[in-house]
Amino acid sequence: MKIAFIGLGNMGGGMAANLAKAGHEVHAFDLSEDALARARDNGCHTYTSVREAVQGAEAIVSMLPNGKIVETVFEGDVIGHAPTSAPLLDCSTIDVATARKVAADAAKAGYAMVDAPVSGGIAAANAGTLTFMVGGSDAAFARAQPILSAMGKAVIHAGEGGAGQAAKICNNMILGATMIATCEAFALADKLGLDLQTFFDISSKASGQSWSMTSYCPVPGVGPQSPADNGYQGGFAAALMLKDLKLAMEAAGSVGANVPMGQRAEELYEAFAAAGNGGVDFSGIIRTL
Ligand code: NAD
Numbered sequence: 001m002k003i004a005f006i007g008l009g010n011m012g013g014g015m016a017a018n019l020a021k022a023g024h025e026v027h028a029f030d031l032s033e034d035a036l037a038r039a040r041d042n043g044c045h046t047y048t049s050v051r052e053a054v055q056g057a058e059a060i061v062s063m064l065p066n067g068k069i070v071e072t073v074f075e076g077d078v079i080g081h082a083p084t085s086a087p088l089l090d091c092s093t094i095d096v097a098t099a100r101k102v103a104a105d106a107a108k109a110g111y112a113m114v115d116a117p118v119s120g121g122i123a124a125a126n127a128g129t130l131t132f133m134v135g136g137s138d139a140a141f142a143r144a145q146p147i148l149s150a151m152g153k154a155v156i157h158a159g160e161g162g163a164g165q166a167a168k169i170c171n172n173m174i175l176g177a178t179m180i181a182t183c184e185a186f187a188l189a190d191k192l193g194l195d196l197q198t199f200f201d202i203s204s205k206a207s208g209q210s211w212s213m214t215s216y217c218p219v220p221g222v223g224p225q226s227p228a229d230n231g232y233q234g235g236f237a238a239a240l241m242l243k244d245l246k247l248a249m250e251a252a253g254s255v256g257a258n259v260p261m262g263q264r265a266e267e268l269y270e271a272f273a274a275a276g277n278g279g280v281d282f283s284g285i286i287r288t289l
Contacts (some may be wrong), residue, residue: 002027003147004036004057004082006073007092011118012063014126014154015091015151015159017042019061021128021177022150029053050077054096057082067176069100074102084110087143091132093177094178096169096251103161112140116148117160117168121236129153132279135163135172169251174242175212176265178281179241184211184287196222218283232284239278242269255272 001024006014008030020026020043025068028044029052030036036046047053050073060082066071070092078088089110090099099115106113114136124130134141141157144273148155158167185208189199200222205213216235219221227235244264252259272285 001025001147002055002056002058004029004050004076004086005039005062006030006053006058006060007065008032008039008044009063009065010122011091011125013038013042014122014128015061015067015130015224016044017065018128018151019147020044024147024150027053031077044254051081054078054082057086059086059089061147062092063089064092064094064112066092067094070094071098071102072269075105077120079106079109079111080138082111085142087147089116089144089147090114091116091118091148093168093247094142094165095247096165099165099256100111100277102160103136110135110255112143113161114144115164117164118152118157119168120152123226126150132156132160133164133167135159135161135165135167137266139163155193165247166251169244169248171242173248173259173262173265176241176245177261178210179212179216179218179283180265180268180285180289182208182210182216183283183289186222187286212283216233216283216285226283227285229280232281232287237278238269238273238280238282238284240283242266242273242278252255 003019003024004027006029008016008028014038016026016028026044028039029047029050040046069088077131089107116132116134120130128151131150131154132152134157145155160163196219200225205230218228220228248262249266
């Protein structure tokens with residue numbers, strides 16, 4: 001299948017490579033020359049504009065930084081330029097309102113579109129083991145599913161347009177809050193004189209258990225291998241966690257939802273990032289507690 005791929009950064013680079021590996025003809029575009037060179041090394045054909053890349057494409061996939069860019073790219077260079085028979089798959093993490101607006105505009109112009117944000121970081125993008133949360137009609141989901149499957153281990157239909165983004169930010173709001181709660185508990189356990197491995201052994205089998213504890217423990221040398229064992233480098237940057245919490249707060253404000261824990265998590269990650277830790281793994285917030 002001829003697939004146009006727009007946005008070949010940390011995530012999109014690996015995803016486009018996996019589509020090429022699966023036998024698709026990938027027509028790739030990014031503003032960065034380095035990203036284009038890497039895509040060529042990974043078997044993609046590269047183009048000098050979005051409009052060129054989407055010409056004659058049978059599907060369009062994007063992995064871009066934010067909603068404003070997604071809107072500009074789709075409204076300016078994809079809708080009306082790609083064949084209407086090509087489904088549009090935006091995998092970026094963006095605000096729910098923009099995802100719904102772009103999908104509605106695409107539908108008006110005759111395209112099927114899904115929002116398909118991912119769970120899993122750069123390693124999962126490279127390995128093709130992402131989880132996709134998909135918003136769109138049943139028909140659009142059915143067309144997107146086989147393409148997404150070539151880049152991930154799970155593809156879940158969350159509901160109508162925007163539902164993928166809604167699921168993603170609600171999930172990451174839990175993650176931000178539980179990571180901070182887990183860090184606090186380890187810091188308190190330490191001050192109370194508990195051995196931290198012993199506390200992990202207890203809490204990971206008791207009601208304090210969560211993914212933040214058992215899969216991504218913020219304490220070096222405790223639990224499975226995690227960014228804590230690597231000086232909080234790699235993993236999921238605090239700046240990206242902050243981005244997702246901001247999107248969650250924006251969405252909560254738009255529907256009048258009461259999210260005090262999410263709000264506090266946003267404030268704490270804001271302060272953490274402002275202190276120069278935006279590039280540090282989000283579990284590194286334990287150093288401030
Ligand atoms: P990135 O900054 O590495 O990549 C974005 C790419 O988009 C860059 O290469 C940039 O040059 C390109 N770009 C920007 N504007 C463009 C345009 N107009 N046309 C073409 N290309 C353009 O970011 P990333 O880490 O790959 O993240 C991409 C998306 O995935 C974001 O929405 C992010 O929130 C989400 N996400 C990231 C992670 C992660 O761990 N990095 C995890 C889950 C979701």
